[in-house]
Amino acid sequence: MKKRSLIPIIYIAFLMLPIYWLVAMSFKTTNEILAGFSLFPQSFTLENYVTIFTDPTWYWGYINSIIYVSLNTAISLAVALPAAYAFSRYRFLGDKTLFFWLLTNRMAPAAVFALPFFQLYSAVELFDTHIAVALAHCLFNIPLAVWILEGFMSGVPKELDETAYVDGYSFPRFFTTIFLPSIKAGVGVAAFFCFMFSWVELLLAKTLTAVEAKPIAATMTKTASSAGYELGLLAAAGTLTIIPGAIVIYFVRNYIAKGFALGRV
Amino acid sequence: MKTQNHKAWFFVLPVLLLVAFNALIPMMTVVNYSVQETFGNNVFFWEGLRWFEELLNSDRFHAALGRQFLFTGLILLIEVPLGVIIALSMPRKGPWVPVCLVLMALPMLIPWNVVGAMWNIFTLPDIGLLGYLMNTTLGIDYDMTQSPFAAWATIITMDVWHWTSLVVLLSYAGLVSIPDAYYQAAKIDGASPFKVFRYIQLPKMKQVLTIAILLRFMDSFNIYTEVFVLTGGGPGNSTTLLSIDLVKIALGQFDLGPAAAMSLIYFAITLLVSWLFYTLMTKDDAK
Numbered sequence: 001m002k003k004r005s006l007i008p009i010i011y012i013a014f015l016m017l018p019i020y021w022l023v024a025m026s027f028k029t030t031n032e033i034l035a036g037f038s039l040f041p042q043s044f045t046l047e048n049y050v051t052i053f054t055d056p057t058w059y060w061g062y063i064n065s066i067i068y069v070s071l072n073t074a075i076s077l078a079v080a081l082p083a084a085y086a087f088s089r090y091r092f093l094g095d096k097t098l099f100f101w102l103l104t105n106r107m108a109p110a111a112v113f114a115l116p117f118f119q120l121y122s123a124v125e126l127f128d129t130h131i132a133v134a135l136a137h138c139l140f141n142i143p144l145a146v147w148i149l150e151g152f153m154s155g156v157p158k159e160l161d162e163t164a165y166v167d168g169y170s171f172p173r174f175f176t177t178i179f180l181p182s183i184k185a186g187v188g189v190a191a192f193f194c195f196m197f198s199w200v201e202l203l204l205a206k207t208l209t210a211v212e213a214k215p216i217a218a219t220m221t222k223t224a225s226s227a228g229y230e231l232g233l234l235a236a237a238g239t240l241t242i243i244p245g246a247i248v249i250y251f252v253r254n255y256i257a258k259g260f261a262l263g264r265v
Numbered sequence: 266m267k268t269q270n271h272k273a274w275f276f277v278l279p280v281l282l283l284v285a286f287n288a289l290i291p292m293m294t295v296v297n298y299s300v301q302e303t304f305g306n307n308v309f310f311w312e313g314l315r316w317f318e319e320l321l322n323s324d325r326f327h328a329a330l331g332r333q334f335l336f337t338g339l340i341l342l343i344e345v346p347l348g349v350i351i352a353l354s355m356p357r358k359g360p361w362v363p364v365c366l367v368l369m370a371l372p373m374l375i376p377w378n379v380v381g382a383m384w385n386i387f388t389l390p391d392i393g394l395l396g397y398l399m400n401t402t403l404g405i406d407y408d409m410t411q412s413p414f415a416a417w418a419t420i421i422t423m424d425v426w427h428w429t430s431l432v433v434l435l436s437y438a439g440l441v442s443i444p445d446a447y448y449q450a451a452k453i454d455g456a457s458p459f460k461v462f463r464y465i466q467l468p469k470m471k472q473v474l475t476i477a478i479l480l481r482f483m484d485s486f487n488i489y490t491e492v493f494v495l496t497g498g499g500p501g502n503s504t505t506l507l508s509i510d511l512v513k514i515a516l517g518q519f520d521l522g523p524a525a526a527m528s529l530i531y532f533a534i535t536l537l538v539s540w541l542f543y544t545l546m547t548k549d550d551a552k
Contacts, residue, residue, distance in 0.1 A: 005356065011351050012365065015372055017395075019371070036392060083276055083279070086274075092269070093274070107487075107535045109486075109528075111511045112531060115294075115521070116294035196374055202378045220382065242375055249374060254363065
């Protein structure tokens with residue numbers, strides 16, 4: 001039994017090594033980095049973080065990213081909830097075809113859509129806005145959200161709906177006061193995935209923005225190429241992008257295992 | 266039983282409109298480009314199926330496609346068994362479970378270009394932790410920018426680092442849904458650990474594993490940012506996967522026609538393979 005628990009420990013150590021190295025780099029001065037290898041920061045500095053928090057081009061990158069990720073999560077959930085309900089409760093013309101077609105969009109390579117997206121969002125005059133990125137990310141997040149929520153909703157017995165209607169509940173009241181609380185875990189898991197895929201995606205976010213809504217990830221690539229190679233600054237910026245993800249996982253930690261099993265993620 | 270109700274369409278309508286806006290219009294643009302030639306200024310010439318014919322006969326495309334299949338194949342062969350082994354060796358209950366899950370999920374929530382940059386810093390031959398250990402401590406010549414083998418080993422390791430946790434989380438979710446009574450029954454019958462795995466754990470994990478394999482296939486087949494940031498497709502063309510090649514043609518050379526034709530073939534292959542996986546893995550359920 002003892003031997004078996006070694007495997008997860010080794011695996012987690014392997015996961016943490018590159019992250020440790022990124023964090024360690026972010027506390028080093030440029031001189032120390034260029035001078036050669038050191039396992040721990042020798043002259044510990046917060047200079048890189050100070051640069052990021054005082055330079056608007058840096059910290060606006062984070063704000064922009066968080067704005068469009070939140071918008072995307074809200075839109076995806078708002079439209080996916082009724083759709084998932086329809087798929088889990090009713091048969092209607094073309095339901096299976098529609099469900100499969102939705103899922104195929106999860107398979108589309110982002111590289112394929114980069115240029116047409118740029119033209120489409122320029123044509124509707126949404127280029128370089130947060131809403132453009134939020135809408136574009138719907139392409140892969142809505143199908144995923146519908147898929148997850150449908151799994152959770154199918155686990156709720158249909159008698160619940162019928163009893164509520166017999167008791168005189170209207171549909172909106174039933175949906176918000178009875179049905180939603182009973183699939184709370186599912187909504188959490190779906191929100192987690194929407195947040196995750198919108199937060200980590202860069203290709204479309206970069207294509208659809210220039211200045212006003214530029215995501216942090218794009219700011220980083222620009223820095224990497226323009227300012228020579230400021231590794232310390234890059235590492236600090238990278239470290240900061242891990243934090244929102246870590247916070248979100250912390251909130252859904254109890255749902256992760258349970259949620260995956262209940263829904264057919 | 267589900268009831269027939271065509272009004273349910275109204276519930277689905279917003280999803281349909283949003284996804285169609287994002288999927289159909291760009292797809293039509295791609296189809297439109299794929300049969301035309303342009304020299305800029307919005308002047309287009311009809312080319313018919315020329316780009317498709319050229320592409321299907323081009324060595325460059327075959328090479329990129331081959332590399333893509335090699336990459337995805339290796340990823341599935343490593344990540345799926347590894348993920349299942351790790352999930353099996355995790356404790357089922359206890360205070361450490363949420364800690365393990367949170368730490369394991371962390372790599373998946375790091376933006377993809379940061380993953381690439383992080384692995385770049387990690388593997389720099391002189392000042393990266395891994396690069397320094399390999400070259401100085403172990404004396405193995407390791408430089409991603411010089412050796413195609415090192416570049417391949419690095420992108421595979423990076424993806425294993427990035428995504429194995431998805432397989433672990435899904436398999437683990439399947440495992441914890443098995444009631445204790447099953448294990449007690451197996452114990453009474455004197456079943457070996459392998460038999461417990463084969464007849465109790467594997468069937469229970471089957472559904473989540475199907476999803477894990479499908480997701481890993483789609484995402485590794487479409488991988489772009491991480492590999493592009495880490496190797497840029499090099500050294501030479503050795504790690505130029507399909508999507509990297511596509512972006513090179515579309516945005517680098519601005520050959521819209523060939524790039525569009527390539528996009529369509531790329532998407533068609535992804536769909537076809539996903540469908541094959543799906544039918545093969547759910548075949549038994551249908552019976």
